[in-house]
Amino acid sequence: MIRDDELLSTDGRTAAFTERLLDSLAAAGRDLDDLTPADIxxxxxxxxxxxxATLELATLAGVGEESLVLDVAAGLGGPARALADEFGCQVVGVDxxxxxxxxxxxxxRRVGLDDQVTIRNEHALDLPYEDDTFDVVFLQDLASDIEYKAGLAAELHRVLAPGGRVAVHEVVAGPVEPLLTPMALTAEGPVGSLVHPDEFHETMTRAGFEALDWLDVxxxxxxxxxxxxxxxETDGLPPGFEVVVRDDIVPLCRSMHRNLDEDRARAYLGLFEK
Structure with missing residues (x-):
């Protein structure tokens, strides 16, 4: 089990973001002193x-109570907490x-999963973990250029134990160009170019992975x-969501729906084994 007992360093902006998020949840009637995983x-x-997608990937990868999982680009920890709560595993999230x-x-901490989930501020290309550490790596929506993918694949191969698996849910480029508004959902999220599915597949296999599944979803x-x-449009944004997502979230979702509908982008679910 990996633990990091050092407090995250914070500046005013970082602490203020957390406070705004908690205030939004409280305003929606959530009891901040008795939050449950379902509340968030x-x-x-x-x-x-x-x-x-998280549940499907975890099932596909064979995540269980004994698994040590690395969640890359963990964001607000939603997938990491879901994995810990649903499967009883230990999860390290990096963002x-x-x-x-x-x-x-x-x-x-507030939902009582801090004994299973650790979130750290780290770079995915330079992970502070020894070789052969993790059983499963989750990679969801980390679209970027092919050079970055190659470096990422090599680093994931390094930290995975033999027989370990990378569970992927990725938006990739489609056969129709151009892509419309290739932007992240969150205001803080990175923006990158998309690779074609064959390129992504090849990048992973070149890094030493065997493709077990690569499915168009x-x-x-x-x-x-x-x-x-x-x-x-019907119910408004859920509590806390407005603090995190971009102001233009609805137009962005419309553009991404068009990208997928018009074959400008495709979504793939995959499993790669070391």
């Missing part, structure tokens, strides 16, 4: 297909955004974006 499952919707790491750590992803649009 909404933060699973910061990646495509949300909890459904580049200090404000996300601070908020994720506080949310995890574009229809399901498009339906998820459509449901996000409907929910935002």
């Amino acid at each position: 499952t909404v933060f699973e919707d910061l990646h495509v297909q949300g909890f459904e 580049l955004t200090p404000a996300f790491c601070h908020a994720a750590t506080e949310l995890t 574009s229809i399901e992803a498009a339906e998820w974006y459509q449901s996000m649009i409907h929910r935002a």
Whole structure:
């Protein structure tokens, strides 16, 4: 089990972000002193297909109570907490955004999962872990250019134990150009170019992985974006969501739905083994 007992360093902006997030949850009637994982499952919707994708990937990868999981680009810790709560495993989440790491750590503590989930502010290309450490790596919505993917694949191969698996849910480039508004859902999230599915597959295999599954789930992803649009227009944004996502979240979801619907982008679910 990996533990990091050092407090995350915070500046005013980082602490203020966490406070705004908690204030939003409190204003929606959440009891901050008695939060449950169900109260904050909404933060699973910061990646495509949300909890459904996390559950499917975990089942595909064979995550269990004995698993040590690394969640790359962990955001507010939604997938990490879902994995710990649903499967009883230990999870380390890493993210580049200090404000996300601070908020994720506080949310995890408040729902009582801090004995299973650790969130750290680290770079995915330079992970502070020894070789052969993790059983499973989760990689969801970390679209970027092919050079970055190659470096990332090599680093994930290094920290995975022999027989370890990378569970992937990735938006990739489609056959139709150009891509419309290739932007992150969150205001703090990175923006990158998309690679084609064959390039992604080849990058992983060149790093030493064997592809066990590589499935096109574009229809399901498009339906998820459509449901996000409907929910935002009908019920408004869920509690806390407005603090995290971009102001133009609905137009962005419409563009991403068009990307998928018009084959400008595709969504793939994959499993790669070391």
